[in-house]
Amino acid sequence: MKIPFLWYINLSFIIVNLHLYNHSKLSQTLANIALGSKVKVKNLIVSEISSKLLEMGLYSGQEVEVLFKAPFGDPIAVNINGYVLSLRLNEASLVEVI
């Protein structure tokens, strides 16, 4: 049986959308913010350590700035309200930012 032409378009749309979605998700965590840029915490991805992140001051709306990165780019150090927190990339990737 042939798959109707429109389905193809539909399918490719879904793929593109998925791709965009993943991409946007990736580019919007604290793990891939450029050095020196200031961002705001949008949301914490639910995980074992999300309450820990919260306790360190990373609540939604908090302003953070990436101050420096360790050699190999991991861990990173961020300025949260005047104090410097260092965290691993996998920890930072649980912090969605805008």
Place this chain on the structure above:
Amino acid sequence: MKFQKIALIGNPNTGKTSIFNRLTGLNQHVGNFPGVTVDKKSGKLKLSETTVEIIDLPGTYSIYPRSKDEQVVLDVLKNKNHPDHPEALIVVVDASNLERNLLLFTQVYDLQIPVMLVLNMSDVAFKSGKKFNHEVFHSRFPNVPVVETNARIGTGINRIIENIEKGFDCEQFQAIIPEYDIHSESNSDNQTLETNKRYQFIKELISKIILQDDNKKQFKVSKFDKVLIHPVFGYLIFASILLLLFQLIFSLASYPMDMIDGVFGTLSENIQAKLPAGLFTDLLSQGIVPGLGGVIIFIPQIALLFLCLGILEETGYMSRVVFIMDRLMRPFGLNGKSVVPLLSSAACAIPGIMATRTISNWKERLITIMVAPLMSCSARIPVYTLLIALVIPSQKVLGFLNLQGLVLFSLYALGLISALLVSLVMKWLIKSNEASILMLELPDFKAPRWGNVFISLFEKIKIFIFDAGKVILAVSIILWAMASFGPGDRIEKAVQKIEKPVQKSGPQMEAYELDVKNAKLENSYMGILGKTIEPVIKPIGYDWKIGISLLTSFAAREVFVGSMATIYSVQDDGETNLGLIQKMRAEKWSDGKPVYSLAAGLSLMVFYVYAMQCMATLAIVKRETKSWKWPLIQILYMGTLAYFASFIVFKLFS
């Protein structure tokens, strides 16, 4: 209301210990929280009429625990019947960073325990243009005394004491989260919800109680950090600091160590000479006094190492080391915080293992403790030196490398590589449900406060002497007894067989005394045991003489050399030991082959890389893990590794 027990609580690095030290001085000791492996620091504060016990609780960001240390805080506060449950709390906060710090304050406030709020680091807050409005805070928390302090120079400490003297309560308590139930700890969704509410409250509160001078708010990255975490300079600087540190320890520690050695040696001799001969005198002069000396001898190294580490910690450099090393250590199941303990173990495993306290994740801490003794410590150097001189020719390889030096370097490298590989294995074997997290605060750089450095140094030495010292003393007495007694009159008979010289002094008499010493050791239980294990150690190339020395050097690795000297009836000159080397070279198996072949020598070196030949380390592992389970596992795994590695090396080179 008069308090008897007050606890200090606060985030890490807010100055709790500094305040604790100010309040209690040297009037403090380290004990145990019942049933857990976490240390409890407590001390006495003298008031005009009474004394109060002050407890320095482990630093925590929240009352909801993420590690064993933090669990203790919750247990102590939640359970009113806990023996360490305090009547009141002093919440220490970093006044320059109130938002995050107040979270813990709001949590413990809601527990309805009387609290005092200490705004420490008031100097830093002042510099960043923050001013605290006491009236507004007081109107919301009428029963909470607030004190601004600078624990570095001691301002405000008197006010803390005044408030303790006066007492405080929670009569006009007004919950922040009404019907707050700490038991929701298991439910992380509720926790998140609750924490968010608390932040809401804190933000509102801060907007009213903090006057911020915006001109001073600027946050700048310190110039130091640009260099200290630089991908090239960062590591170079760390390596240089380490080099300096080791240089310092090796060059400085040897003086007091030689002195201690000398003093205890003379003491033994004097006791032997002055007291009437007999069992008690022998026990005192050969068992107890050398045993005590064996404890004290470690103090210079422990003190020097913790002095250096204390300075690095106080200045804030240590957390930068953790920051640049974390990525490299992670694949091995370790943490950036494991680096300093492991490298310290290259001087001596004892301070190295004691330095693992900063690792909050229990699994990572345990792995670090378990592999630390694989790092080649300074006690192995005399053994390596003797064996290398014995079997490795002094020649150049590739035209410029000294072969002997190369072998020594390889032994160190073998230790380090093995430590990492064993960590990797343990990472899979040890189960844990504690997540491995780094999340650490990088404090500002500052000059060290010497009071803090010395108090913690003092505390470490005290722990070593009183907790590990007991075990070391007991084991050294057992080792002494095994090496001085034999079954029946075996020793006496053997001694009688040796011909006594006519002259009572001179070289003949010296030779006679050495022979007697040898006969005593060979016929003691230790000697017999050494002979009994010969079939076991023959496959790795050792005869019973080496067997005896392996057993005696359980006291400390370097004892191997002295023991060999006794067995070969030569004086241990403590340096080149040429006489000993000559005799060892001449030693033959019954079939005429030399005992100390290249294969046997290398096998023995490798044995010393792996074997857990140090009772002092075992004693400190017991102290730090609070059970005999881990030191036993350690001695078994290291012994097994030693045996098989030596076996392979022996077969490869035979």
